[in-house]
Amino acid sequence: MNDTIPVDVSTKINSTVSGFVTDENNRSVSGASVQFGTSISTTDKYGYFEAKNVQVVKNAAVVTVTKSGYFKGIKTYIAVAGESAFFRIKLMPKTILGNINAASGGTVTLSNGLSIKLPAGGTVNAATNSQYTGTVNVAAYWINPTAADLAMIMPGDLRGINTEGSLRLLQTFGMAAVELTGSSGELLQIVNGQKANLTFPIPSSLLAAAPTAIPLWYFDETNGLWKQEGSATKTGNSYIGDVGHFSFWNCDVPQNYVQFNCSLRKSVKEPLAYTLIKITVVGTNNFKYGYTNSSGNVDGLVPANSNLLMEVFPAYGCNTSLYSQTFTATNVNISLGAITIPNASNIATLNGTVTNCGNTAVSNGFIVIKEGDVFTRYPVDNMGAYSVSKFFCNFPQTVTLIGEDVTNAQQSAFISKVINAGTNTVSNIQACGVSTQQFINYTINNVAYSYTAPADTFSYFNDILSKISMTAETVPASGQMSFGMSNAAIAAGSNQNLIFFYPAQIFDSLSMNAPVSVYISEYGQVNQFVAGSFTGTFTGKPPTNTPYNATCNFRIRRRN
Secondary structure, three states, X not given: OOXXXXXXXXXXXXXXXXXXXXXXXXXXXXXXXXXXXXXXXXXXXXXXXXXXXXXXXXXXXXXXXXXXXXXXXXXXXXXXXXOEEEEEEEOOEOOEEEEEEOOOOEEEEOOOOOEEEEOOOOEEEOOOOOEOOOEEEEEEEEEOOOOOOHHHHOOOOOEEEOOOOOEEEEEEEEEEEEEEEOOOOOEXXXXXXXXXXXXXXXXXXXXXXXXXXXXXXXEEOOOOEXXXXXXXXXXXXXXXXXXXXXXXXXXXXXXXXXXXXXXXXXXXXXXOOOOEEEEEEXXXXXXXXXXXXXXXXXXXXXXXXXXXXXXXXXXXXXXXXXXXXXXXXXXXXXXXXXXXXXXXXXXXXXXXXXXXXXXXXXXXEEEEEEEOOEEEEEEOOOOOEEEEEEEOOOOOEEEEEEEEEOOOOEEOOOXXXXXXXXXXXXXXXXXXXXXXXXXXXXXXXXXXXXXXXXXXXXXXXXXXXXXXXXXXXXXXXXXXXXXXXXXXXXXXXXXXXXXXXEOOOOOOOOEEOOOXXXXXXXXXXXXXXXXXXXXXXXXOOOOOOOEEEEEEEEEXXXXX
């Protein structure tokens, strides 16, 4: 590419995207909202999402994942006609790590060296722009530029618009996500014209290559690209710079880039789907990760005029690549074409069928493969058959298989299977016996309300220490209800104490007239279900003190 790359964010194209969303511990996140163009969907019980044939910006298609308690997970890509995209998105916890008095200002420093310094009298309510004088809660997360999971965590695709308005590929030396909130949870920002100060730690492996001054870039969530604004100075093993607002911030060296693509195959007719690829500038710590899509194709960006090393890994977390190839990128787009992996020692093929409760073929369903905490989902054909080729770090490998019948809302039990390299024949899996239905049904003063998946979205959180919280929300969002209960010695047949009950349709603060017992009728393993019911009487807030009689029954998939 030449030095002046115009930014075209107006040309549209139809595109399909899918992927999995996990938390910081690689556990699937269900009930997360996923926006892709005008399409809004939610992740399922495995953290899976899919949006088909949606009109998006061709040069910057944006996938945005939103989940309470986490910073947004955002991915950007160049959409290619006729090609789908696939992502694994890991959400960053949005945890309050310190407090600052707005009037006097102050500093919050994380154990990893990330530091946020606010000026005295320098915060305003982001919605009203009115001066804020109370306690500022600081939530922050440092994104390590050398982390193996960087591509899953960071927003965007490391493209940015510089101060001249040209598009560049960025080499990151560290990023940060920062959010300021007030005592009532209101979003705060920096006073116009004032500056906050950020300190980014520089990993030791990047210290020698880190320039003495580096441009700063903030992430523009509207178009999914970074934008250059300001700079930071290298001081010891950190970069220090001033910012005028809070968002995601990034310390980056800009580079020219070219587009890259290739296709991975086990054989001419067998694509290697959802396979991890790493491309590194030879002799540096400058690397990028990507995944092949369902057709085994991968598209992305690489630095122009560079010697590059492409490595194919069996799976995320594997230390040894099973294929590598060096190539040179010039100033024109590059394609390596179809690549057949010559060494099949890390490939296993699983062949089998899925039937329903009547033992006939499932024509609308999936086979789900779980490796540790990582899920992958493959559709069965109209005869209920599947043939899946996957890379693994080593053999023998024990995986969990789940057959799903979407039409009848049934799934199989979790089935453990030891697999080896080569072809593995799996006995028929009957997707029957475990209902996949999720719901929260309740009545208040004889008026019934209901939330049911997949039309509505659900979330579940067990804080381990004292309580379990469950939330239901309509899609599109028009009302959220939630309740919480104790978790001491929880099991099927146990009784737990109701801690709170917030029905969306009652605009009142409910207090329990007497302790309410929640009977647990089902309590499965993680990714299975918890079900139960409760009945109680409640009183609204003064001065009306409205009485409420409520009953509730529920069934929600466990997340932890």
